[in-house]
Amino acid sequence: MSEQDLLFETADRLFGDVATFDEVQAAQQRGWSEATWSAADELGLTRIGVSEAAGGMGGSIADVVALLMAAGYHAAPIPLAESTLLAGWLAQAPGIVLPEGPLSVIPNKANDTLRLENGTLHGSAHRVPWGRNVSLILGLVDGHIVGVNPHDARITEDVNVAGEPRDDLDFEGATPVFCVAATPAQTLERFALMGALSRSALMAGALLRVVDATAQYTQERKQFGKPVGSFQAVQIHLVRCAEQAALVDLAVQVAAREADRGPASFEIAAVKTLANDAARTASRAAHQAHGAMGMTQEYVLHQYSRRLWAWRGEYGDASWRSQLGRGVATLGPDHHFHVIADGSASGIAL
Amino acid sequence: MAIRLTPTELTDQERALQAEVRAFCDEFLPRGSFEPGLGMSSGPSKELSRELGKRGWLGMALPTRYGGSDRSTVDRLVVVEELLRRGAPLEQHWTADRQSGIVINRFGTEEQKQRFLPDIAAGELCFCIGMSEPDSGSDLASVKTRATPTDGGWLLNGTKIWTSNAHFADWMICLCRTADADTPHQGLSQLLVDMHADGISINPIPLLDGTADFSEVVFNDVFVADDLLLGEPGNGWQQVTSELSFERAGPERWITPIIIVENFLREYADHLSEAALDFLGHTIARWWGLRQISLAAARMIDEGKAPALQAAMGKDMGTEFEQEVIAELQQLVDIEPSLTSDSQFSRLLARAVLVAPSWAIRGGTNEILKGIIAKGLR
Numbered sequence A: 001m002s003e004q005d006l007l008f009e010t011a012d013r014l015f016g017d018v019a020t021f022d023e024v025q026a027a028q029q030r031g032w033s034e035a036t037w038s039a040a041d042e043l044g045l046t047r048i049g050v051s052e053a054a055g056g057m058g059g060s061i062a063d064v065v066a067l068l069m070a071a072g073y074h075a076a077p078i079p080l081a082e083s084t085l086l087a088g089w090l091a092q093a094p095g096i097v098l099p100e101g102p103l104s105v106i107p108n109k110a111n112d113t114l115r116l117e118n119g120t121l122h123g124s125a126h127r128v129p130w131g132r133n134v135s136l137i138l139g140l141v142d143g144h145i146v147g148v149n150p151h152d153a154r155i156t157e158d159v160n161v162a163g164e165p166r167d168d169l170d171f172e173g174a175t176p177v178f179c180v181a182a183t184p185a186q187t188l189e190r191f192a193l194m195g196a197l198s199r200s201a202l203m204a205g206a207l208l209r210v211v212d213a214t215a216q217y218t219q220e221r222k223q224f225g226k227p228v229g230s231f232q233a234v235q236i237h238l239v240r241c242a243e244q245a246a247l248v249d250l251a252v253q254v255a256a257r258e259a260d261r262g263p264a265s266f267e268i269a270a271v272k273t274l275a276n277d278a279a280r281t282a283s284r285a286a287h288q289a290h291g292a293m294g295m296t297q298e299y300v301l302h303q304y305s306r307r308l309w310a311w312r313g314e315y316g317d318a319s320w321r322s323q324l325g326r327g328v329a330t331l332g333p334d335h336h337f338h339v340i341a342d343g344s345a346s347g348i349a350l
Numbered sequence B: 001m002a003i004r005l006t007p008t009e010l011t012d013q014e015r016a017l018q019a020e021v022r023a024f025c026d027e028f029l030p031r032g033s034f035e036p037g038l039g040m041s042s043g044p045s046k047e048l049s050r051e052l053g054k055r056g057w058l059g060m061a062l063p064t065r066y067g068g069s070d071r072s073t074v075d076r077l078v079v080v081e082e083l084l085r086r087g088a089p090l091e092q093h094w095t096a097d098r099q100s101g102i103v104i105n106r107f108g109t110e111e112q113k114q115r116f117l118p119d120i121a122a123g124e125l126c127f128c129i130g131m132s133e134p135d136s137g138s139d140l141a142s143v144k145t146r147a148t149p150t151d152g153g154w155l156l157n158g159t160k161i162w163t164s165n166a167h168f169a170d171w172m173i174c175l176c177r178t179a180d181a182d183t184p185h186q187g188l189s190q191l192l193v194d195m196h197a198d199g200i201s202i203n204p205i206p207l208l209d210g211t212a213d214f215s216e217v218v219f220n221d222v223f224v225a226d227d228l229l230l231g232e233p234g235n236g237w238q239q240v241t242s243e244l245s246f247e248r249a250g251p252e253r254w255i256t257p258i259i260i261v262e263n264f265l266r267e268y269a270d271h272l273s274e275a276a277l278d279f280l281g282h283t284i285a286r287w288w289g290l291r292q293i294s295l296a297a298a299r300m301i302d303e304g305k306a307p308a309l310q311a312a313m314g315k316d317m318g319t320e321f322e323q324e325v326i327a328e329l330q331q332l333v334d335i336e337p338s339l340t341s342d343s344q345f346s347r348l349l350a351r352a353v354l355v356a357p358s359w360a361i362r363g364g365t366n367e368i369l370k371g372i373i374a375k376g377l378r
C-alpha cells in the first residue's frame, strides 16, 4: 500500500465519522463545519502539503491530492484545498510562517482589481472560498505573496451552487500581515494550475461517491417488483458514472505524481478537462438513475452533484481546452502522439 | 463499490523499447511510403510482420523457449501503439499476436506450443477468430457449429461469420459444440482449424467502405485431427472468455482516429479556428486519460491480476470516444470526405465515417460490456 493510499484511508475514516450527511447539511446553513475542521486539524491533516518551514507538516503534492480526494468523497465542508495545497504553494516564498486555523486563498477571478499601493492592499477579490470563516487569506498580488486578515476587508457574502461560501472582499488600504516578493516560479499561471489540480482531486473523490451512492440506491429502490438497477437502461447510467469516476480518479493521481516533478501543466489541464466533462455526464446519469429522490436536499446525491457542478466552474472550465489545443497546434502533427504518451515531457507548452 | 485503477508509468527499459520502436517505424514505415489504414483493419504485410518478428516484437509475452521473448503486456502495448498510430499494415500478425498465441500458450499441449508459437512469434502465421455465427452474436454460447468425433479426430460442420482476415489466415481458433449439455456454456470446445483444409469455403463479405475485411466461413465435414483440440474438451467457454478479456485491454480501442487528427493538423495548420483549438484540446485530454487506463490495465495483467472490468470500461469508453472524435472532426471541417480524394485526410475521414460504427461492436458490443461492468459494480 502506498503512502497516498494510507493517507486516503485515514482521511476517509475521519471524514466518514464527522462529515456525516447531517453535518454537511448543517454546514450549508452555518457556512462550514467546525467539527470537521477540528477533527482534521487534530490529526495534522489541515497542514499537509505546507512545508515545515512555513509551519506545516510537509508532504508531497501526491499526498495532498490523496487527502483532497477523501475530502471530496465526503463533501467535507471546510477550506481544506485552500489551507493545504494552495496556501502551501503560496507559502513557498521565503520567510512566510502560516498561522493556525483555516486559511483561504484569492482565486484570481478575471474581474479582480486587487493591487498593492505603498505596501497596502486596494481593490476587490472575488469568490474567495470561506472568506468569512478563515483566519488569514493568502494571495499572489503584483508579484508579491500577501497574507491579509479578512477582518480588514469589506465582505460581501455569497455561495457557489453547492452552497459553499464564496465571498467577495473589498480592500481600501488594508495592511497585510505579510508581504514578500514571490519566487520566479510563483506566477499566476502556475497558481491557476494548482487551483485546477485541487478541484480535480476534490472532484475525483466526489465522483467516486456518486458511483457508490448510485450503485446502492439502484439496488435498494424497487419498481415493478424488482430493483431498478436490474433494468438495463438504468445500468447504463450507473456504468457511465463508474467509467467517468475511474478515468478522473486515475488521471488525477498521475497528474499529482507529475506535479511533484515539475509544473505538469499538461497533465493538470488535461485532468481538469476530464473532471469537467465528468461533472456533466456523471451527474446527469446519476440523477437520471435516482429519479425524483436525487432532486431533494433530503437525500445525499445533491451533496456531490452540486459540488461537481460548482467545482467545474472553479479554476477553469473550457478555457483549459483551448489552452491545450493551442499547445497541440504549436507542437505540430509530428509530436501529437508524444503528448498522449509522454505528457508534459513531450515539450507541449501551455 | 467503484472500480479503480492504480497509476503507473513506463520504466526506463520500456522507454528504451519505445525509442527503438519509434526509430524502426521512422525507418521502415516513413510517412508517404504507404497508405495508412485504420487501426486493426489496416491490411496485411508479411514483410512488416517478419521484420517485427525478427526484432522480438511479436508474441512478446510468450516464453523464449517457444520463440517468444518473455516480455510483458506493457512492452507489447508500447510496440503496438507505435504501429497503430501510424496506421501500419499489421493484420497479418494482429490476431495471432494479440490473443491466439496467448491462448495456445495458456491452454495448449506441449506439442501445440512447439508447433505454433515459434511461427507466431516470427510473424509467419496469420490467425483468425471463429466465434460469431449467423444466429450467435452477443449470445456466443449459443453457437451451433458442431464437431462430431470420428476416427482420429473430429468432423466439423457449421458456419462462422464476420470472421476478420479469414481470406488470408492460415489458422482459425474455432469455438464449436463438441457435446450436448444441460446449459449452453457446457459442451463447447476450441479447435485449431487449418484454413486450407478440404471442406472449408471462405466467402468474403463487403464492408461498408467497399473492402472485404471479413468473411463467412462454411465448414462442410472438415476433418480436424485429435491433436488440434485446444485445451480441455468442454472447457471452451472458460477459454473463450479469458481470451476476450485479453482482447479488450489494448490501445486499439482508443487510438484509431489519431492518424486522422494528425493529418488534420497537417492540412489545416494555417487556419485553425477557435473551435478547432477547443476540439484539439478536448481530444488530447481524453486521449491521454484513456491511455492511462490502457497502461494501468496492462500493468495489472503483468502483476498477475485480472482487470476484466477495467478493460471493459476502457474499451467501452475508448470506442465511444473514437466515434465522437470522428463526428466532431466532421462537423469542424465541413467538407465532403471522399475515399478517392487527393487529400489523405479526406480519404481517411471518409473511411472512418464508414467503419466507425464497427468499433463499438466487434469484440463484444458496448451494451454487452456495460452489462459486465454493471455486474461488477454490485
Ligand SMILES: Cc1cc2nc3c(=O)[nH]c(=O)nc-3n(C[C@H](O)[C@H](O)[C@H](O)COP(=O)(O)OP(=O)(O)OC[C@H]3O[C@@H](n4cnc5c(N)ncnc54)[C@H](O)[C@@H]3O)c2cc1C
Pocket: A232, B128, B129, B130, B131, B132, B133, B136, B137, B138, B139, B161, B162, B163, B164, B165, B214, B358, B361, B362, B363, B364, B365, B366, B367, B368, B371
Ligand atoms: C468489423 C467487424 C469484425 C469482426 N470480426 C470478427 C471476427 O474476426 N470473429 C468473430 O467471431 N466475430 C467477429 N465480429 C463479430 C462481432 O464479434 C459481433 O458483431 C458481436 O459480438 C455482436 O454480435 P452481433 O453482430 O450478432 O449483434 P447482436 O448480438 O445481434 O446484437 C444486436 C444489438 O443488440 C444488442 N444486444 C444483444 N444482446 C444484448 C443483451 N443481452 N443486452 C443488451 N443488448 C444486447 C447488441 O448490443 C446490439 O446493439 C466482427 C464484427 C465486426 C463489426
